[in-house]
Amino acid sequence: MLKTIASALLLIAVSSSAYTAENISVTRDGVIYSVSQHETLSSISQKFTGNIKHWRTIGQTNQIENDRAIPIGRKVLIPTRLLTPVSAFARIKTFFGDVVIRGRDGSSIEAKIDAMLKEGDTLTTMANSFISLMLDDGTQFTLPPNSVVSLRLLRATPYVETPRTQLYLQKGRIESQVTPFTKPESKYEVISPLAVSGVRGTNFRVNLDEQRVLNEVIEGKVAVAQNTAVNKPSKQLVAAGYGTVVENGRVNKPVALLTAPALLDGYQQQLRLPIQFTLSHPGATSFRVIISTDAAGKNNIAETSARSNNGQGVAKLENLEDGAYFVRTSALDAVGLEGVSTIQAFRVDARPFPPFLLQPGAKFQGAVQDGRIPVTMKWALTEGISNYRLQVASDAAFKTIVLDQVTETGADQLVALLANGNYYWRVASIIQAAGTSKQGPFGDAKPLAVLAGLAAPxxxxxxxxxxxxxxxxxxxxxxxxxxxxxxxxxxxxxxxxxxxxxxxxxxxxxxxxxxxxxxxxxxxxxxxxxxxxxxxPMQWRTEYDVPLESQGQPLGTSF
Incomplete structure (x- = not known):
């Protein structure tokens, strides 16, 4: 494969140098070439189209009757349609997780950044895996988890830059952001067993869902047609903000996509696992959430969905490392079409995890000492944690803090001197790394009623x-x-x-x-x-076991 790529790059280098050396210019209609000495239409046809048989068409286009008598310097137009496309490549821009790539011959291809894939290669993303590829013209397409796409056609026409791309979606979804075309011969199509989606520059998604295909257009327009052998297949032109479903042998009328869902406040800083996003949209039956490391939403690392209950849902992700991320959210309608999405920044600051609180329970009763009651606050030790921070407040929001103290290294308890009353307490873990300390989030606060102990009876x-x-x-x-x-x-x-x-x-x-x-x-x-x-005291008693009294008082040892 490396030899093939090297050959292609050499061809591009040769073609680029020919632009200047051979006096070639490009117009909307094709390539204009200045004829050199001893050249004929046949040699020009072979040079630019790869076949001498097109010399008559070139002659007719330029009104040249005598193939053998072309003046040196004569400008000859070679129409774009005659130029021979050459193999193009798709470069891996980003990937995450387990991605399997196979060549046309079934050979295994390593997934790595900047690897060049060619026509006939097939990409498969496993669970929680993503891959994004870029074509020479800047077009980019992304596969989410559990998707299979074959690079059926990757071609580009030299000189005039007219890419021709066909991607065959065998399973799952694909999202494409296509650079607008300037030549009518350019083509970008996503083909599935049921439909063909063709564009000339747009942002759209295709989802193969069992016996139907869902198309969603974010920018531009997409022509969606049945993938059938009939002469006049069902077809719809879908505009931005609309989607259509291909099923039961026809392309349905486009419908408006749902607007982006509202992302309820609190998502900006995630202090707990699992990561949670609360979403709202009155027309949603479910929500989709995609996590990426870039603001453009291309370097995806996680995806999840959530059902909608009365227009609201909570999407959860079991684990993300601490750091900065971006979340893309969208709502799905009753048909299953995914609506317009938005991307928001957020952070995960869930580590180190807070310890498990052991004692006291909801109530503590102790002896009063100088107007205060000593309360021992105890928690479970966690490996790798150097210190802990204890806070006690008189309100659940911790606006009125009565104790805020960091323990000595390795301590799993602190004694708080508290007055009789109601409190809340919580603990955070602190780690030391590279000479700096990092405190994790506080754990859930526990209520505590501090009671004065009973006096001696x-x-x-x-x-x-x-x-x-x-x-x-x-x-x-x-x-x-x-x-x-x-x-x-x-x-x-x-x-x-x-x-x-x-x-x-x-x-x-x-x-x-x-x-x-x-x-x-x-x-x-x-x-x-x-x-x-x-x-x-000792008490004197009579032979009848009654106290011996004197003047109405029992007699004891002091008598």
Whole structure:
């Protein structure tokens, strides 16, 4: 193939030099050549058309009767229609993903930028793959995923620059942006099993959809006809902003394409995966979204679609690396014709990913210290993350931030001193690379209700019972415990109650500890209160096990 390309380039170089050396000029009607010594119409015909048989036509065109007596310097017009087209090439401009290219003989051709493809080559794009090619005149065509196109005809006429291109769409879609032609002999056609779409310079799309072909014209005009052997096939001239469907043996009347959909605000900076675009158009049955790295939308790297529900849809892409991109959006009507598209810039700033928040939950109950409650905020460590940034705010929009702090390296928690109240908290990851730090987006904020812990239960020691009470909120249940040690390793009492008080039998004389915790009606279990230390004095009792009294008071060890 390299030899073929080199030969073609040599031919172009020779032809270009002949322009000056042989005094050739080009007009709208063809090539004008100044005759040199010993030249005849036959030699001129062979030179420019590749065959001497056209010498009579050249003579008639120039009113030359005597082939052997042409004056030196005589200007001879060789009509464009007689010039012999030569092979042209399609150069790979961009590609992405898995693209398979086969030569006419079935040989494999490597897909790489600036590779020159020739007539007879076939291109196949796999899932999430794209390829864009450019012809010598600047015409560019692009294949989206799951498409197959054969380069059926790639020709160009020397001197007069009249390209002739035929692309055979076997499967999927193709989008063409054709440079306007200046010569009537120029041709650009997209052929499919059902239809032929021919243009003279325009921007249009062709979609082979099972037993029908959809044509959409963005700029210029496209002649759409059946691909049939009948003498007078069904044909329509489709103007810009219109589309037509070829099905059931006929070309349908063109209909107006849908306008570009509205892209709802928030798409400009994508902080979460999957990437999401919310689209709106009252006439859409679905939406198409194409991602590219250039503003012209040629270097495509991803494509997805979304169904429309009452004119709205959300298109999602599972993954894009951080960076700058462009999104092209369009709406599809009930027939399946894709409408006019728009291209907008956006960024992906989703990395490093925020950590998973572990604790506290929606509520936290703790002891008040100097008017504040220490709350331990904890999250999962992520590999490669150097630091984390914790924010706590009193509102969901984080307009009123009460804590904004970066952890030390490797820390997975921070203690926040918060007053009793309602808050929101979130965490972002920070990485260090090449001497600079980069903070990723904050994760979803979690609500947090910070509650003051229960005060130690108050003890009222009676002759036979000890009564305890504490403050409570409506709907709470309680766990009350008594132990002989402040560690509460061995419980003397463990009582579940729905009231904010409890009575226990008076134990033997000694030092004891009591504590209580609450359970809200939503299931939240609070922390135990500080331990209440209380002393049960020795009590003298009669042989009938009643307290021995003096002047109405029980006698104890202090008597």
């Amino acid at each position: 108050a003890a009222n020691i009676g002759q036979k019972e000890i009564h305890f009470s504490w403050s409570a909120a409506p709907g709470q249940r309680f766990t009350f415990q008594v132990a002989a040690t402040p560690e509460f390793t061995t419980l003397i009492n463990n009582i579940e109650t729905s009231t904010a008080e409890v009575a226990i039998p008076r134990p033997e004389a000694g030092i004891y500890y009591a504590r209580v915790r609450s359970t809200d009606d939503d299931g939240f279990v609070g922390a135990f209160s500080p331990a209440q230390k209380f002393s049960v």
